[in-house]
Amino acid sequence: MYYPGPIERLIENLTKLPGIGRKTATRLTFFLLNSKGFYISELSESLLDVKEKIKLCSVCFNITDVDPCVICTDPRRDRSIICVVEESSHMMVVESANPGHYKYHILHGVINPIEGIGPDDVRIKELHERIIREEIKEVIIATNPNIEGNTTAHYISEILKSLDVRITRIASGIPVGGDIVYIDPLTIKSSIDNRKNL
Amino acid sequence: MALHKDEAIVLFKRAYGESDKIIRLFTLKSGKIAAIAKGGSKSQKRFMNTLEPFNHINVEYFEKQEKGMVRLENADIVETNCGIETSLKKACTAGFFTELVDRLTKERERHDELFQILKEVLQQVKRTELTYMEILYYHLKILETLGFMPNFTDCVYCGNKMDEEDKVYFSSQRGGILCASCSSSLPHKTYQAGVIEKVLSFRKQGREIEDPKTYRFFEREVQDIMEGFMSYHLDVEFKSYRLLKNFVLK
Ligand SMILES: [Zn+2]
Ligand SMILES: [Zn+2]
Numbered sequence: 001m002y003y004p005g006p007i008e009r010l011i012e013n014l015t016k017l018p019g020i021g022r023k024t025a026t027r028l029t030f031f032l033l034n035s036k037g038f039y040i041s042e043l044s045e046s047l048l049d050v051k052e053k054i055k056l057c058s059v060c061f062n063i064t065d066v067d068p069c070v071i072c073t074d075p076r077r078d079r080s081i082i083c084v085v086e087e088s089s090h091m092m093v094v095e096s097a098n099p100g101h102y103k104y105h106i107l108h109g110v111i112n113p114i115e116g117i118g119p120d121d122v123r124i125k126e127l128h129e130r131i132i133r134e135e136i137k138e139v140i141i142a143t144n145p146n147i148e149g150n151t152t153a154h155y156i157s158e159i160l161k162s163l164d165v166r167i168t169r170i171a172s173g174i175p176v177g178g179d180i181v182y183i184d185p186l187t188i189k190s191s192i193d194n195r196k197n198l
Numbered sequence: 199m200a201l202h203k204d205e206a207i208v209l210f211k212r213a214y215g216e217s218d219k220i221i222r223l224f225t226l227k228s229g230k231i232a233a234i235a236k237g238g239s240k241s242q243k244r245f246m247n248t249l250e251p252f253n254h255i256n257v258e259y260f261e262k263q264e265k266g267m268v269r270l271e272n273a274d275i276v277e278t279n280c281g282i283e284t285s286l287k288k289a290c291t292a293g294f295f296t297e298l299v300d301r302l303t304k305e306r307e308r309h310d311e312l313f314q315i316l317k318e319v320l321q322q323v324k325r326t327e328l329t330y331m332e333i334l335y336y337h338l339k340i341l342e343t344l345g346f347m348p349n350f351t352d353c354v355y356c357g358n359k360m361d362e363e364d365k366v367y368f369s370s371q372r373g374g375i376l377c378a379s380c381s382s383s384l385p386h387k388t389y390q391a392g393v394i395e396k397v398l399s400f401r402k403q404g405r406e407i408e409d410p411k412t413y414r415f416f417e418r419e420v421q422d423i424m425e426g427f428m429s430y431h432l433d434v435e436f437k438s439y440r441l442l443k444n445f446v447l448k
Binding site: 112115184186 | 209210243244245247248250251252274275278279282283284285286289290292293294296297435437438440441442444445
Protein backbone atom coordinates (compact mmCIF):
# COMPACT_ATOMS: atom_id res chain seq x y z
CA MET A 1 0.00 0.00 0.00
CA TYR A 2 1.33 3.43 -0.93
CA TYR A 3 0.75 6.60 1.00
CA PRO A 4 1.32 10.12 -0.30
CA GLY A 5 5.01 11.16 -0.33
CA PRO A 6 5.11 13.20 2.92
CA ILE A 7 3.39 10.40 4.85
CA GLU A 8 5.76 7.79 3.44
CA ARG A 9 8.68 9.98 4.45
CA LEU A 10 7.51 10.30 8.04
CA ILE A 11 6.82 6.56 8.29
CA GLU A 12 10.28 5.90 6.88
CA ASN A 13 11.93 8.23 9.42
CA LEU A 14 10.04 6.81 12.38
CA THR A 15 11.05 3.29 11.37
CA LYS A 16 14.67 4.27 12.08
CA LEU A 17 13.90 4.63 15.79
CA PRO A 18 14.85 1.65 17.96
CA GLY A 19 12.04 -0.83 18.49
CA ILE A 20 9.75 0.76 15.89
CA GLY A 21 8.65 -1.36 12.95
CA ARG A 22 6.68 -0.19 9.92
CA LYS A 23 3.35 -1.02 11.50
CA THR A 24 3.97 1.07 14.61
CA ALA A 25 5.48 3.85 12.51
CA THR A 26 2.32 3.98 10.40
CA ARG A 27 0.15 4.11 13.50
CA LEU A 28 2.24 6.96 14.95
CA THR A 29 2.13 8.82 11.65
CA PHE A 30 -1.65 8.76 11.55
CA PHE A 31 -1.83 9.79 15.17
CA LEU A 32 0.33 12.81 14.34
CA LEU A 33 -1.68 13.55 11.22
CA ASN A 34 -4.88 13.72 13.24
CA SER A 35 -3.44 15.55 16.25
CA LYS A 36 -4.93 18.89 17.19
CA GLY A 37 -3.53 22.23 18.28
CA PHE A 38 0.14 23.02 18.72
CA TYR A 39 1.30 19.49 19.37
CA ILE A 40 3.09 19.01 16.02
CA SER A 41 4.99 22.30 16.16
CA GLU A 42 5.82 21.68 19.82
CA LEU A 43 7.13 18.20 18.99
CA SER A 44 9.24 19.26 16.03
CA GLU A 45 10.67 22.21 17.96
CA SER A 46 11.64 19.98 20.87
CA LEU A 47 13.35 17.57 18.46
CA LEU A 48 15.43 20.38 17.01
CA ASP A 49 16.17 21.71 20.50
CA VAL A 50 17.66 18.41 21.60
CA LYS A 51 20.04 18.51 18.69
CA GLU A 52 20.91 22.20 18.93
CA LYS A 53 20.98 22.99 22.63
CA ILE A 54 22.34 19.82 24.16
CA LYS A 55 26.10 19.67 24.40
CA LEU A 56 28.74 18.12 26.63
CA CYS A 57 29.73 19.89 29.84
CA SER A 58 33.31 21.09 29.35
CA VAL A 59 34.22 19.98 32.89
CA CYS A 60 32.58 16.59 33.47
CA PHE A 61 31.37 15.72 29.90
CA ASN A 62 27.84 15.13 31.05
CA ILE A 63 25.11 16.04 28.56
CA THR A 64 23.78 19.48 29.40
CA ASP A 65 22.16 22.62 28.04
CA VAL A 66 24.29 24.95 30.18
CA ASP A 67 28.06 24.85 30.44
CA PRO A 68 29.33 24.00 33.05
CA CYS A 69 26.42 21.74 33.88
CA VAL A 70 24.16 22.13 36.94
CA ILE A 71 25.96 19.34 38.79
CA CYS A 72 29.39 20.89 38.31
CA THR A 73 28.14 24.27 39.60
CA ASP A 74 26.07 22.85 42.49
CA PRO A 75 27.64 24.39 45.64
CA ARG A 76 26.19 21.79 48.02
CA ARG A 77 28.15 18.88 46.61
CA ASP A 78 31.39 17.57 48.07
CA ARG A 79 33.91 19.21 45.76
CA SER A 80 36.70 16.78 46.60
CA ILE A 81 35.06 13.58 45.35
CA ILE A 82 34.58 12.54 41.73
CA CYS A 83 32.59 9.51 40.67
CA VAL A 84 33.75 8.14 37.31
CA VAL A 85 31.14 6.50 35.07
CA GLU A 86 31.06 5.13 31.52
CA GLU A 87 28.07 7.05 30.13
CA SER A 88 25.69 9.86 31.04
CA SER A 89 22.94 7.31 31.54
CA HIS A 90 25.08 5.56 34.16
CA MET A 91 25.58 8.86 35.93
CA MET A 92 21.81 9.34 36.14
CA VAL A 93 21.49 5.93 37.79
CA VAL A 94 24.19 6.62 40.39
CA GLU A 95 22.87 10.10 41.05
CA SER A 96 19.28 9.03 41.54
CA ALA A 97 20.39 6.33 44.02
CA ASN A 98 22.51 8.76 45.96
CA PRO A 99 21.51 12.29 45.05
CA GLY A 100 23.48 15.47 45.63
CA HIS A 101 26.70 14.04 47.01
CA TYR A 102 29.58 14.28 44.61
CA LYS A 103 30.69 15.39 41.19
CA TYR A 104 30.97 13.10 38.21
CA HIS A 105 33.21 12.43 35.28
CA ILE A 106 31.74 10.77 32.22
CA LEU A 107 34.28 8.78 30.20
CA HIS A 108 32.07 8.20 27.15
CA GLY A 109 33.25 4.64 26.74
CA VAL A 110 35.69 2.17 28.23
CA ILE A 111 38.98 0.65 27.18
CA ASN A 112 38.23 -2.24 24.83
CA PRO A 113 41.23 -3.50 22.84
CA ILE A 114 39.17 -5.98 20.78
CA GLU A 115 37.11 -3.06 19.48
CA GLY A 116 40.22 -0.91 19.09
CA ILE A 117 39.24 1.50 21.88
CA GLY A 118 42.22 2.66 23.91
CA PRO A 119 42.69 5.15 26.78
CA ASP A 120 43.02 8.06 24.35
CA ASP A 121 39.61 7.31 22.87
CA VAL A 122 37.79 7.97 26.14
CA ARG A 123 38.00 10.98 28.49
CA ILE A 124 40.76 9.68 30.75
CA LYS A 125 43.32 12.38 30.04
CA GLU A 126 40.70 14.99 30.94
CA LEU A 127 40.01 13.15 34.21
CA HIS A 128 43.69 13.23 35.08
CA GLU A 129 43.88 16.97 34.44
CA ARG A 130 40.74 17.58 36.46
CA ILE A 131 42.00 15.72 39.48
CA ILE A 132 45.09 17.90 39.61
CA ARG A 133 43.26 21.15 38.81
CA GLU A 134 40.38 20.64 41.24
CA GLU A 135 42.51 19.11 44.00
CA ILE A 136 40.36 16.00 44.18
CA LYS A 137 40.80 13.78 47.25
CA GLU A 138 38.83 10.70 46.19
CA VAL A 139 37.96 9.07 42.88
CA ILE A 140 35.18 6.48 42.93
CA ILE A 141 35.42 4.32 39.82
CA ALA A 142 31.94 3.14 38.89
CA THR A 143 32.58 1.50 35.53
CA ASN A 144 30.82 -1.82 34.94
CA PRO A 145 32.41 -4.86 36.62
CA ASN A 146 33.26 -6.62 33.33
CA ILE A 147 36.59 -7.03 31.54
CA GLU A 148 36.43 -3.62 29.84
CA GLY A 149 35.24 -1.75 32.93
CA ASN A 150 37.81 -3.47 35.13
CA THR A 151 40.65 -2.81 32.68
CA THR A 152 39.64 0.85 32.59
CA ALA A 153 39.48 1.02 36.39
CA HIS A 154 42.96 -0.47 36.74
CA TYR A 155 44.36 1.84 34.11
CA ILE A 156 42.91 4.92 35.82
CA SER A 157 44.29 3.86 39.19
CA GLU A 158 47.67 3.26 37.54
CA ILE A 159 47.94 6.74 36.04
CA LEU A 160 46.73 8.38 39.27
CA LYS A 161 49.21 6.49 41.43
CA SER A 162 51.64 9.38 41.70
CA LEU A 163 48.93 11.77 42.92
CA ASP A 164 47.77 12.12 46.50
CA VAL A 165 44.28 10.81 45.84
CA ARG A 166 42.27 7.95 47.25
CA ILE A 167 41.03 5.62 44.54
CA THR A 168 38.03 3.40 45.25
CA ARG A 169 36.13 0.89 43.16
CA ILE A 170 32.42 0.12 43.51
CA ALA A 171 31.82 -3.29 45.08
CA SER A 172 30.37 -6.20 43.13
CA GLY A 173 28.49 -8.96 44.86
CA ILE A 174 25.07 -10.16 45.90
CA PRO A 175 22.29 -7.67 45.14
CA VAL A 176 20.47 -6.15 48.09
CA GLY A 177 17.49 -8.34 48.95
CA GLY A 178 18.87 -11.11 46.70
CA ASP A 179 18.85 -14.81 47.40
CA ILE A 180 22.27 -16.46 47.57
CA VAL A 181 20.83 -19.66 46.05
CA TYR A 182 20.19 -17.96 42.73
CA ILE A 183 23.47 -16.10 42.43
CA ASP A 184 26.05 -17.22 39.86
CA PRO A 185 29.44 -18.57 41.04
CA LEU A 186 31.48 -15.57 39.77
CA THR A 187 29.38 -13.14 41.77
CA ILE A 188 29.51 -15.32 44.88
CA LYS A 189 33.28 -15.48 44.58
CA SER A 190 33.51 -11.73 44.15
CA SER A 191 31.33 -11.11 47.17
CA ILE A 192 33.50 -13.42 49.30
CA ASP A 193 36.73 -11.85 47.98
CA ASN A 194 35.38 -8.39 48.78
CA ARG A 195 33.87 -9.23 52.16
CA LYS A 196 34.11 -6.63 54.92
CA ASN A 197 34.53 -6.59 58.65
CA LEU A 198 31.51 -6.24 60.86
CA MET B 199 17.44 -28.91 17.08
CA ALA B 200 20.23 -30.71 18.84
CA LEU B 201 21.92 -29.74 22.09
CA HIS B 202 25.70 -29.54 21.80
CA LYS B 203 28.20 -29.59 24.64
CA ASP B 204 31.61 -28.13 24.09
CA GLU B 205 34.31 -25.98 25.62
CA ALA B 206 35.17 -22.58 24.23
CA ILE B 207 37.16 -19.41 24.55
CA VAL B 208 35.16 -16.20 24.24
CA LEU B 209 36.54 -14.10 21.38
CA PHE B 210 34.06 -11.28 21.29
CA LYS B 211 30.93 -10.04 23.02
CA ARG B 212 28.51 -7.26 22.40
CA ALA B 213 25.40 -6.32 24.36
CA TYR B 214 22.27 -6.86 22.34
CA GLY B 215 19.22 -5.05 23.56
CA GLU B 216 18.70 -4.78 27.29
CA SER B 217 19.57 -8.25 28.46
CA ASP B 218 20.95 -10.28 25.53
CA LYS B 219 24.46 -10.77 24.27
CA ILE B 220 25.87 -11.56 20.86
CA ILE B 221 29.13 -13.46 21.20
CA ARG B 222 31.70 -15.28 19.11
CA LEU B 223 33.25 -18.37 20.59
CA PHE B 224 36.23 -20.41 19.55
CA THR B 225 35.07 -23.89 20.48
CA LEU B 226 37.16 -27.00 20.70
CA LYS B 227 34.90 -29.28 18.65
CA SER B 228 33.36 -26.89 16.14
CA GLY B 229 35.82 -24.04 15.75
CA LYS B 230 34.46 -20.52 15.64
CA ILE B 231 30.73 -20.07 16.16
CA ALA B 232 28.51 -17.06 16.62
CA ALA B 233 25.97 -17.31 19.40
CA ILE B 234 23.17 -15.41 21.00
CA ALA B 235 22.59 -15.61 24.72
CA LYS B 236 19.24 -14.51 26.05
CA GLY B 237 19.65 -13.10 29.52
CA GLY B 238 15.97 -12.43 30.05
CA SER B 239 14.89 -15.45 32.02
CA LYS B 240 15.97 -15.98 35.60
CA SER B 241 17.81 -19.25 35.03
CA GLN B 242 19.89 -17.87 32.17
CA LYS B 243 20.96 -14.74 34.01
CA ARG B 244 23.18 -17.02 36.03
CA PHE B 245 25.64 -17.60 33.21
CA MET B 246 25.54 -14.31 31.32
CA ASN B 247 28.59 -12.97 33.15
CA THR B 248 30.76 -15.90 32.04
CA LEU B 249 30.47 -14.62 28.47
CA GLU B 250 33.34 -12.19 28.73
CA PRO B 251 36.23 -12.06 26.27
CA PHE B 252 39.24 -14.27 27.17
CA ASN B 253 37.18 -16.52 29.43
CA HIS B 254 37.53 -20.27 28.95
CA ILE B 255 34.08 -21.80 29.46
CA ASN B 256 32.00 -24.94 29.06
CA VAL B 257 29.00 -24.30 26.86
CA GLU B 258 25.73 -25.93 25.91
CA TYR B 259 23.98 -24.61 22.85
CA PHE B 260 21.18 -25.40 20.45
CA GLU B 261 22.03 -25.68 16.80
CA LYS B 262 19.33 -24.57 14.42
CA GLN B 263 18.89 -26.23 11.05
CA GLU B 264 20.32 -23.36 9.00
CA LYS B 265 23.64 -23.43 10.87
CA GLY B 266 23.46 -19.72 11.55
CA MET B 267 23.83 -18.25 14.98
CA VAL B 268 23.44 -20.83 17.75
CA ARG B 269 21.41 -20.24 20.90
CA LEU B 270 23.41 -20.55 24.07
CA GLU B 271 21.61 -22.50 26.77
CA ASN B 272 24.16 -22.72 29.50
CA ALA B 273 27.77 -21.90 30.31
CA ASP B 274 30.14 -22.24 33.20
CA ILE B 275 33.65 -21.15 33.90
CA VAL B 276 36.68 -23.34 33.29
CA GLU B 277 39.11 -20.47 33.71
CA THR B 278 38.32 -16.77 34.03
CA ASN B 279 40.10 -13.87 32.36
CA CYS B 280 40.94 -12.63 35.85
CA GLY B 281 44.41 -11.05 35.78
CA ILE B 282 44.23 -9.69 32.24
CA GLU B 283 42.44 -6.54 33.42
CA THR B 284 45.31 -5.57 35.71
CA SER B 285 47.37 -3.90 33.00
CA LEU B 286 46.74 -2.18 29.71
CA LYS B 287 49.59 -4.12 28.12
CA LYS B 288 48.03 -7.42 29.09
CA ALA B 289 44.60 -6.36 27.86
CA CYS B 290 46.04 -5.19 24.53
CA THR B 291 48.03 -8.40 24.07
CA ALA B 292 45.05 -10.61 24.89
CA GLY B 293 42.89 -8.51 22.58
CA PHE B 294 45.40 -8.89 19.77
CA PHE B 295 45.47 -12.69 19.97
CA THR B 296 41.72 -13.15 20.24
CA GLU B 297 41.16 -10.81 17.32
CA LEU B 298 43.85 -12.65 15.35
CA VAL B 299 42.07 -15.97 15.88
CA ASP B 300 38.69 -14.36 15.20
CA ARG B 301 39.84 -12.85 11.91
CA LEU B 302 41.92 -15.71 10.58
CA THR B 303 39.46 -18.55 11.17
CA LYS B 304 36.34 -19.49 9.28
CA GLU B 305 33.20 -20.48 11.13
CA ARG B 306 32.85 -24.14 12.04
CA GLU B 307 36.34 -25.25 11.19
CA ARG B 308 37.63 -27.34 14.04
CA HIS B 309 41.22 -26.61 14.99
CA ASP B 310 42.48 -28.40 18.10
CA GLU B 311 45.99 -27.06 17.96
CA LEU B 312 44.88 -23.46 17.58
CA PHE B 313 42.54 -23.89 20.52
CA GLN B 314 45.45 -25.06 22.66
CA ILE B 315 47.71 -22.21 21.51
CA LEU B 316 45.07 -19.59 22.25
CA LYS B 317 44.38 -21.11 25.64
CA GLU B 318 48.09 -21.16 26.42
CA VAL B 319 48.79 -17.62 25.30
CA LEU B 320 45.89 -16.27 27.37
CA GLN B 321 47.17 -18.14 30.41
CA GLN B 322 50.60 -16.60 29.82
CA VAL B 323 49.15 -13.11 29.47
CA LYS B 324 47.24 -13.49 32.73
CA ARG B 325 50.49 -14.26 34.50
CA THR B 326 52.78 -11.67 32.98
CA GLU B 327 53.20 -8.90 30.42
CA LEU B 328 54.65 -10.58 27.34
CA THR B 329 57.65 -9.09 25.55
CA TYR B 330 57.59 -8.51 21.80
CA MET B 331 59.64 -11.68 21.32
CA GLU B 332 57.06 -13.72 23.17
CA ILE B 333 54.23 -12.09 21.26
CA LEU B 334 56.02 -12.80 17.99
CA TYR B 335 56.57 -16.40 19.01
CA TYR B 336 52.84 -16.98 19.47
CA HIS B 337 51.94 -14.83 16.48
CA LEU B 338 54.10 -17.01 14.19
CA LYS B 339 52.85 -20.16 15.85
CA ILE B 340 49.25 -19.20 15.09
CA LEU B 341 50.07 -18.25 11.50
CA GLU B 342 51.91 -21.52 11.01
CA THR B 343 49.12 -23.61 12.50
CA LEU B 344 46.64 -22.01 10.14
CA GLY B 345 48.91 -22.31 7.11
CA PHE B 346 49.40 -18.56 6.81
CA MET B 347 53.08 -18.62 7.71
CA PRO B 348 55.14 -16.36 5.44
CA ASN B 349 57.73 -18.32 3.47
CA PHE B 350 61.09 -17.52 5.03
CA THR B 351 63.01 -20.47 3.57
CA ASP B 352 62.97 -20.28 -0.23
CA CYS B 353 62.03 -17.77 -2.89
CA VAL B 354 58.27 -17.51 -2.77
CA TYR B 355 58.10 -16.86 -6.54
CA CYS B 356 60.51 -19.29 -8.23
CA GLY B 357 61.07 -21.70 -5.36
CA ASN B 358 64.86 -21.39 -5.31
CA LYS B 359 66.51 -22.52 -2.10
CA MET B 360 68.27 -19.58 -0.53
CA ASP B 361 71.31 -19.09 1.68
CA GLU B 362 71.02 -17.23 4.92
CA GLU B 363 72.98 -14.18 3.77
CA ASP B 364 70.87 -13.81 0.61
CA LYS B 365 67.61 -13.53 2.48
CA VAL B 366 67.16 -9.79 2.32
CA TYR B 367 64.12 -9.20 0.08
CA PHE B 368 60.66 -9.67 1.54
CA SER B 369 57.44 -9.36 -0.43
CA SER B 370 54.31 -8.67 1.62
CA GLN B 371 52.07 -9.33 -1.36
CA ARG B 372 53.60 -12.72 -2.14
CA GLY B 373 53.96 -13.55 1.54
CA GLY B 374 57.60 -14.50 1.58
CA ILE B 375 61.18 -13.86 0.62
CA LEU B 376 62.43 -13.30 -2.93
CA CYS B 377 65.70 -14.27 -4.58
CA ALA B 378 67.81 -11.56 -6.19
CA SER B 379 66.58 -12.17 -9.72
CA CYS B 380 62.87 -12.36 -8.79
CA SER B 381 63.21 -9.24 -6.63
CA SER B 382 64.10 -7.18 -9.71
CA SER B 383 60.59 -7.58 -11.11
CA LEU B 384 58.41 -7.84 -7.97
CA PRO B 385 57.60 -5.25 -5.28
CA HIS B 386 59.41 -5.90 -2.03
CA LYS B 387 61.29 -4.32 0.87
CA THR B 388 64.97 -4.89 1.57
CA TYR B 389 66.14 -5.84 5.05
CA GLN B 390 69.56 -6.24 6.57
CA ALA B 391 71.11 -9.69 6.09
CA GLY B 392 70.39 -11.92 9.06
CA VAL B 393 67.11 -10.33 10.10
CA ILE B 394 64.88 -12.74 8.18
CA GLU B 395 66.90 -15.77 9.19
CA LYS B 396 66.55 -14.66 12.77
CA VAL B 397 62.76 -14.84 12.63
CA LEU B 398 63.13 -18.48 11.63
CA SER B 399 65.65 -19.40 14.27
CA PHE B 400 63.54 -17.60 16.78
CA ARG B 401 60.45 -19.55 15.83
CA LYS B 402 62.28 -22.80 16.40
CA GLN B 403 63.97 -21.96 19.65
CA GLY B 404 61.62 -19.55 21.32
CA ARG B 405 62.94 -16.74 23.43
CA GLU B 406 66.61 -15.80 23.46
CA ILE B 407 68.39 -13.08 25.37
CA GLU B 408 70.95 -10.88 23.70
CA ASP B 409 72.50 -7.47 23.73
CA PRO B 410 69.70 -4.87 23.94
CA LYS B 411 70.89 -2.75 21.02
CA THR B 412 70.83 -5.58 18.48
CA TYR B 413 67.61 -6.68 20.03
CA ARG B 414 65.88 -3.32 19.50
CA PHE B 415 67.08 -3.22 15.91
CA PHE B 416 65.89 -6.74 15.24
CA GLU B 417 62.57 -6.04 16.93
CA ARG B 418 61.86 -3.00 14.74
CA GLU B 419 62.81 -4.81 11.54
CA VAL B 420 60.74 -7.88 12.31
CA GLN B 421 57.82 -5.72 13.36
CA ASP B 422 58.03 -4.03 9.98
CA ILE B 423 58.05 -7.36 8.13
CA MET B 424 55.10 -8.71 10.10
CA GLU B 425 53.13 -5.49 9.79
CA GLY B 426 53.51 -5.36 6.03
CA PHE B 427 52.54 -8.97 5.75
CA MET B 428 49.52 -8.68 8.06
CA SER B 429 48.17 -5.50 6.51
CA TYR B 430 48.38 -7.01 3.06
CA HIS B 431 46.72 -10.27 3.92
CA LEU B 432 44.03 -9.10 6.29
CA ASP B 433 41.76 -7.01 4.14
CA VAL B 434 39.73 -5.93 7.15
CA GLU B 435 40.91 -3.35 9.64
CA PHE B 436 42.73 -5.04 12.47
CA LYS B 437 41.37 -3.05 15.40
CA SER B 438 43.50 -4.23 18.29
CA TYR B 439 46.81 -3.89 16.47
CA ARG B 440 46.97 -0.09 16.75
CA LEU B 441 46.69 -0.39 20.54
CA LEU B 442 49.18 -3.23 20.72
CA LYS B 443 51.61 -1.10 18.76
CA ASN B 444 51.06 2.02 20.88
CA PHE B 445 51.16 0.42 24.29
CA VAL B 446 53.14 -2.79 24.00
CA LEU B 447 55.52 -2.68 21.02
CA LYS B 448 56.20 1.11 20.98
ZN1 LIG C 1 29.58 19.12 34.39
ZN1 LIG D 1 63.12 -16.39 -7.19
